[in-house]
Amino acid sequence: MSAVSRIIDSTRSAATALFHSFWNPTADTMRRWAIAGVVVNAGITVTGAVVRVTGSGLGCPTWPRCTADSFTPIPHPEHSPVNMAIEFGNRLLTFLVLTVGIACVLAAMRMVPRRASLVRLAWLQPAGVAAQGLWGGLVVRSALNPVTVSVHFLLSIGLIAAAYALYARSREDDAPARRLVHRDIRTLGFVLAFAVFVLLVTGVVVTGTGPHSGDVAATRFDFDLETVARVHATAVWIVLGLTFSLLFSLHVTDAPGRARRAALVLFGVELAQGVIGYVQYFTAVPAFLVGLHVLGSVLVWIATLRVVFLMRIRASAGIAVSSSESSSAAAPLPV
Template sequence: MPDAAAPESTATDAGFLGRVQILGPRAFGTPLRVLAWLSFLAEVVIIGTGGAVRLTGSGLGCSEWPLCTPDSLVPIYADQGVHGLIEFGNRTMTGVVGLLALAVLLLTLHAIGGRRLLVRALWFALGGIVLAVVVYIASAAMGPVLGAALMSTALLLSVLAGAVDSLRRTTRRRDLAVLAWVTLVGIMMQAVVGGFAVISDLNPFIVGFHYTSSLLLVCVTAAYLVRMYAEPGRRESAVPTWFAVMSHVTGVALAATIFFGVLTTGNGPHSGDANIERVGFDATILAHVHSWPGYILATLVAVLTVAAWMLRLRPRRWLLTLVVAILVQVGVGVWQAREGLPEILVGIHMILASLSAAAYTVVVLNLKRPVAENS
């Protein structure tokens, strides 16, 4: 008598152990983990390339948007030199960041909702591309700038519609779906803001907003990594109330430090182009104003770190990371001020600000822990 057929790996190991207890960390495969890390790193790198554009005076290396020159999508070295290459390199990096965000989104949707959720998102994407092309063709006679703006708007609206549809149908790990969609939408909006920065001849407020939104996307991708490795389900506070309140006050100090830092840079010597002169606020005074919330921030983080290690609280290791980032940041800030704002130190300062914000994001997300379910 032939042997009875063995059950298919116990019903494929009971649906991979119930999709690892309803999508716990082990349910997300290596490709998604790798791409999520690459997405985070790319968001940091694009802050560096954007800083390079500004600090080398290449902000108008590509004088047009969406084209680089009135007649070419790519820079012409004989006409624009290295500045065109630097500016176009940053534009190209936007495409890399966008593709990584799209890959993370699609793999996330497939992991949490299966093929059906993924296919619906792809249909929205296809529809958005077709709509964007039709809009661009219809508006091309109005000029490339308006045509590109309308095309970007059509594509963005299609993505937003896809996000709403997807999130309405997402019943598990909606936190990851939201973060993945926010990243993609944010990058698309970033590209348009970058275009307006060129069109406005590097208006300092638009350039400052461009940097700030890039920094926020670093925080969003960092939050995605934290939640991807976290257990699903309800969460409860893992720290005393006073500690949580002080942590959020620290966030206000961090936001104020970054805000005044952006204003200071926007009115300093690194305007992004030799022919653009900053007017308005006094950069010397702003540099001092920028330092005040910075020192408050350093004090608050030091107090939180000591308290967290004494009480053995959950965020203590990431607070230590934040302490190191802020100490290096303060050191670089003082150094660059004394040396007359050399470009390399200003660029490092910009990148460190994004890493400090990312570390703070991780700290906040560790203020809570998964609720232990009763057996």
């Protein structure tokens, strides 16, 4: 068999396997599509930051077209080809996110037996992408108004949460949830998740006040940068304190090992993110570190969601529950 034939056969096999992964899904392929949803939503959030820090926010100055006369980039006197390529590339990634979202819906709907909980969560993906696309048009038409840009980021955070919820639920069945930790520790986890969300909100305010607007024509929040940076730093320390408290509580109560390790990972990611934040502040906010900081914020959010979901369990369809975890599970809780 020639090399070309082998490549064709391999490609055909891969395409067939990909098709069956959502058309004839198993519990395993459903989980894979769900985690793919987390990855692509996180990825487009970070590339959105790349668009902003490279000054490419209006590289395609109209919407839904790139320019007034074309859906694809064409020479434009006010925008460099590089900026246009970066912005257009980010728009193209939307179709990848949408494709993964549709695959999640198909996999959830064709699961045997079909689980309504997964179908509902899966539909959030394409619906969220459609909402993001329309909101992205408003961002462009508002010339990157910081309010619209901030909401654009927070919608992405919501989509990541929905994708992670789909992933977590696809690893379980629909039995009632049981706590694996003390009730007060689980409450602390919810408080921590809310605090992380507030941290992200204060972060977008800092971003909307700082120097990387996405385009020289973009407006900025009329706040003092040092003041909002201090508010954001305060939120950082609150989140770190809550995370340490949660980590300590999980260890002294002999909580399940996966929950303890997840909390430790979250604490480590937060520390790394804090270092990046302080370095970028004292080095005049270089573009590269801003992009890295956005990546860090996405990882903090995902790590937080992981901790929250690992502090409870439903009768698992794909994960063996250890005896220690089973013995520490409390009465069923509504979720």
